[in-house]
Amino acid sequence: MKSGGFPVAISGFGCACSLGFHVSGITDSLRSGSAHVVPVDLFSVEGCQARTAAQFPGSPDDFAAAVHVPAKRWSRAAQSVLIVLAEALKDRRDFQPDVVIVGTTSGGMDFGESFYRRASEGGNLDSASRRVRSYLPQTPVLDALRVLGIRSPVRVVSNACASGTNALGMAWHLVQSGQANRVIAGGYDTLSQLVYAGFDCLKASTPELCRPFDAGRSGLVLGEGAAFFLVEREGPIKIAGYGSATDTHHLTQPHPSGSGPAMAMRRALDAANCEPDAVDYINAHGTGTPQNDACEAAAILSVCPEAAVSSTKAMTGHTLGAAGAIEAAFCAISLQQGFLPPTLNFRSPDPGVCLDLVVNSSRETACRKVLSNSFGFGGANASILLESA
């Protein structure tokens, strides 16, 4: 990596997840340690071992009405993208990005499922096909940008659960090297039956509470959300460095040594010329699965053993392609508000996880440098370092 280059900063952001649709409300929930994990009512989960998810608050009908768009034409994903982009841009209506970079894993999957069901049940294929356009991962973003009057190239990164961080990393590359002046970057994903059933069949989901880093952790809870950032040269939060690495051990399982995540973290620190002991806090990927958390703990211990660590996924669920962006937003909130969000549902320490975990209640402390980790299927590992400007 060539050193130097232009500074990269976040000048604004928006976020929505099970904790709410706006940064102010989400900040309150993070500080108080609230969660919103409910029985799934968007689709059938009959026969699944898990039954809960961190859904957006309110009913789907309320949700569509809130953004003043027709729910029949706008997928749940498109609606959430519009809400979050509007919040990110609310004080910057003049912000015209050179490019928009978005992470997602499943796009408007709910509409894809609807198309498949209607078509395979003998419905009118031409009519059903209208929904396919909204299934494509770029469509929710293009639709939202059109409403907001933004006509920029859109890149969709789909690197499993690292996608949101990859998108921010791509934005960092572009602004740092002077190839772009303004970028909108972030991620989104909403719940769908296909993805829910997928994690369930892999036995990655838990039928009980998500307990990241706990000795009794038994799996993840899925969630939904979106976060978007205005990335340019000046702003209150600096993107100091980004690193990515591929672990080719297995398509769905990390190497137990944590070598892939450790490499991504080291690359992010190297890119920022940052010493590991300068990192105050790490928002861990922390899915709550036995394998992820053991592997990530090993990686953190080998790179930043002194940093405070928490996983916010017990609060928000695992939002997949949005997770990296949402958790970067939480890191920005920590830097601005001076507190570290907690790892909820923690009962008993795992002897293999010797970390300074922030558990069950938030920790008031000023921090200056924070790292956000995201890892995904395919051995995709990404870390991003944020600091107060």
Add this chain to the structure above:
Amino acid sequence: MSGNFYILGTGWVTPFGRSVPDVCDKISHGETPPHETLEFAGNTWPCYRVDSSSLRDTNAFARLRRSGSISHFALGAAIDAVKSAGLTAEEQSRLAILFATSDGGVIYTRRFFAELGVRGPGAGSPLLFPETVYNAAASHIAAYFKTDCEATAMVGDAAVALSAISAGCELLSSGSAKHVLIVAANECDAISAAGYSRWKFLSPSSIGQSGNIFSEGAAALLLGQSPSQKPSLEWCQEGRPHFSQKEAAASLKRILINHKIPPSVIFSSCQRTPLQAAEEDATSHPDSRTIDLKNSLGEGLAFTAMAQMVAAAHHAESYKECALVSVIGFAGGAGAALVKSESAFLGASRGVTVLP
């Protein structure tokens, strides 16, 4: 973005086979491969499929034992591109990988979801689901070359191939990688055909009507910055969104005017589709001739856009000419790229850029 970007290697897996010169020859003679038929919910669509006998090397790679077609196509094209560039094992282990696709592993996705419908949401197959993620092929390619560098998947309409090339050039110019392997792939499935037919990009039940024949395959470029006699990528402008034919033409025109292009050959993307007029309006040039790849290779979205790049590189190297690739995607992307041989005259501005 500045700097020189060389196309050090190319490869593809097509319904016509894997040899770049042979397939280019067939394209130039207007040949078409035999077609098969996709069927879904009482509808049928013709399609060009890859002959699995051309994938013996990928079938031998143990990690692909349970993978879908798209991963085999992508790895086959990647192997050929890396081989033709002559990279050492050590260079391969430091490859950055960008994988572009429009539909991803749609066959496994449909099968997985169909199983849920029959057996219930709690009875999905753990063998199918992991291969449905868009970046599965990128991960398999990384495993084959034993690289621990970035391996990223990008999704979009056909123009995603140009976005991936732009992103690859950014990795090179930032010093994050010395070589970048950019692969685009797509596989045929009836569920995709059902969707795309609605937009008249695919030919309906009989050949010869409006639209192209649905097709599958992969194409790959190996990019580097070391000076080379291989063709260079003069510039690549990734897709700008459009919401109408008029906007698509205007976007493409703006790109071409900004770069003052004097191409000898244009590899076009929209023949026989509703966007053909827009593309012709933007790219028409009295001194250029147009080559229609899709008459022979069909409509494979991201795959065929990258195949246009491979064909352009082959053309530039063989005929010492500048070759323009224009791509108008069906859902928002209009972009272009210019490839030239080192000895071709060029008065265009150089650079791969996202800036307008």
